[in-house]
Amino acid sequence: MKILQTEIAIKLNSLFTVVERDESFFSSPLHVHPEYELVYVKESSGKRIVGNLIETFAPGDMVLIGPNLPHIWMNDDEFVSGKTNQRAKAIIVYFHPCLFESGIFSLAEAGMINDLLKKSKSGIYIQHNTRKLIASKMESLLNASGFEKVLGLLEILHLLSSSSDIEHINSEELLNHESVTEKDRLCEVYRYVNENFRSDIQLKDVARLTNLTPQSFCRLFKKRNKIHFVEYLNQVRISNACRLLLDSDWTISEIAYNCGYKTISNFNKLFKETTGHSPKKYREHSHTYSGAVK
Numbered sequence: 464m465k466i467l468q469t470e471i472a473i474k475l476n477s478l479f480t481v482v483e484r485d486e487s488f489f490s491s492p493l494h495v496h497p498e499y500e501l502v503y504v505k506e507s508s509g510k511r512i513v514g515n516l517i518e519t520f521a522p523g524d525m526v527l528i529g530p531n532l533p534h535i536w537m538n539d540d541e542f543v544s545g546k547t548n549q550r551a552k553a554i555i556v557y558f559h560p561c562l563f564e565s566g567i568f569s570l571a572e573a574g575m576i577n578d579l580l581k582k583s584k585s586g587i588y589i590q591h592n593t594r595k596l597i598a599s600k601m602e603s604l605l606n607a608s609g610f611e612k613v614l615g616l617l618e619i620l621h622l623l624s625s626s627s628d629i630e631h632i633n634s635e636e637l638l639n640h641e642s643v644t645e646k647d648r649l650c651e652v653y654r655y656v657n658e659n660f661r662s663d664i665q666l667k668d669v670a671r672l673t674n675l676t677p678q679s680f681c682r683l684f685k686k687r688n689k690i691h692f693v694e695y696l697n698q699v700r701i702s703n704a705c706r707l708l709l710d711s712d713w714t715i716s717e718i719a720y721n722c723g724y725k726t727i728s729n730f731n732k733l734f735k736e737t738t739g740h741s742p743k744k745y746r747e748h749s750h751t752y753s754g755a756v757k
Contacts (some may be wrong), residue, residue, distance in 0.1 A: 478558065478559040478561060478562055479556075479557070479558045479559070479562060479612070479613070479616060480556070480557045480558075481554065481555070481556050481557075481601070481604045481605055481607075481612070482554070482555045482556075482557070483552075483553075483554050483555075483605055484551065484552060484553045484554075484555065485550055485551075485552050486550065486551045486552075487542060487543075487545060487550065487551065488507070488538040488542035488543045488551045489507070489509075489536040489537070489538055489551045489553070491535060491536070492535065492709065493512065493533055493534070493535040493705060493706065493709055494533070494534070494535065495531045495532065495533050495534075496530070496531070496557075497530045497531060497559065497560065498530060498557045498558060498559050498560070499527065499528065499529060499530060499557070499558050499559075499560070499580065499583060500527070500528040500534070500555060500556070500557055501525075501526075501527050501528075501555065501556040501558075501597075501601070501619070502524075502525065502526050502527075502528070502536075502553060502554075502555050503524075503525045503553060503554045503555075503597070503598050503601050504520055504521075504522060504523065504524040504525070504536070504552070504553045505522060505523075505552040505553055505554065506522050506549055506550055506551065506552040506553075507522070507538050507539075507542055507549060507550065507551040507552065508520060508521045508522070508538070508539055509536060509537050509538040509539045509542070509739055510536075510537050510737070510738050510739045510740075511524070511526075511534065511535065511536045511537070512533065512534060512535050512537075512702055512705060512738075513526060513528060513532065513533075513534045513586040513632045513633065514532055514533060514534075514585060514586055514632065514633040514702075515633055515695075515698050515699050515702045516586070516632050516633050516698055516702075517698055517701060517702060517737050517738060518632070519739075520536065523594065523598075525588070525589040525590075525594045525597065525598065526586060526587060526588055526589065526632065527579075527583045527586070527587040527589065527623065527629075528583060528586055528587075529580070529582075529583035529584035529585070529586070530560055530584070532583075532584065532585070532586055533702075533706075534586075535705075536551075536553075537738060537739065537740060537745070538551055539739055540739070540740070540744070554598075554601045554602065554604075554605065556601060556604065556616065556619075558616060560580075563576075563577070563580065575621075575624035575625060576617075576620045576621060576624045578624065579620060579623055579624040580620075582631065585631050585632060585633040586631065586632030586633055587623075587629050587630070587631060587632065588629065588630050588631075588632050589623065589626075589628060589629050590628050590629070590630070591628040592628060593622065593623065593626040593628035593629065594628065596622060597619055597622060597623065600615060600618060600619050600622070601619070603615060604616070604619075648673040648674070648675070648683075649673065649683070649684065649687060651672045651673070652669055652672055652673060652684070652692075655669065655672060656669070656695070656696060656699055657699065660696065660699050660700050660703065660722065660723050661721055661722060661723050662723060663723070663725075664696060664723070666680075666681075666692065666693075669692065680692070697733055697737065698737070700722040700723050700724070701722070701733065701734055701737045701738065703722050704718050704719070704722045704730070704734060704742065705738070705745065707721065707722070708742060708745055708746045709746075715727065715730075715731075715742045715743065715746075718730075718742070719731075719742075730742070
């Protein structure tokens with residue numbers, strides 16, 4: 464079962480669509496598409512994967528995802544098994560990049576929106592007062608029509624582009640390490656991890672790439688990425704394991720070994736801690752997810 468490549472514009476016959484979801488649990492598989500996606504979770508909890516980062520989500524969670532960035536929302540077991548009366552509810556705005564190819568977006572006045580869209584390639588987390596304001600605007604979009612709907616989208620993008628309440632989900636360098644200047648001493652680390660996460664990676668060897676002591680390297684990495692290096696390494700390994708669980712017929716033991724884990728017990732433990740599901744349940748749930756593309 465592969466990571467799903469889909470295109471929302473074709474599926475919904477629109478370059479700009481607002482969707483309200485109300486389900487027992489979010490049923491989309493791990494997928495990518497060329498559209499931008501703004502997601503506001505109104506109800507339910509679980510783990511989400513955006514790019515290489517796996518994080519907990521709860522009611523109020525809001526993110527902007529750029530084109531072709533892998534993502535999935537996985538609800539807690541109580542939603543999937545039907546053991547809760549709560550629902551999985553969200554408002555999602557999809558809009559295609561070709562909407563921004565007209566001359567108006569080449570104006571200097573549109574510069575901040577263009578910058579926002581570029582930043583969304585690594586995923587953007589929206590919080591605090593901006594989240595409350597955007598949530599209200601998204602609710603209004605559900606009932607908007609005609610050009611009023613287009614104006615609503617532009618207003619949302621303008622508000623986000625001028626807000627200080629946003630932060631990257633993935634470090635830009637983490638996802639685009641090939642394009643980072645050689646002066647960035649962490650560039651080689653991102654490249655090394657993405658090429659060698661299947662092997663035994665030692666902290667001292669990674670620190671040597673930056674000409675720093677292990678202690679200084681750890682401080683720098685935490686400052687730049689807001690997570691410890693060991694957490695990042697595990698995120699890369701687990702996100703690749705998620706892909707293999709969907710994209711191959713390998714056994715769980717084979718996937719664990721291929722993602723750099725020496726024992727199946729350690730892999731199972733870290734996978735459950737990171738995603739909220741065991742590898743076996745994650746693969747089983749994927750068969751359910753595959754029936755509904757969002």
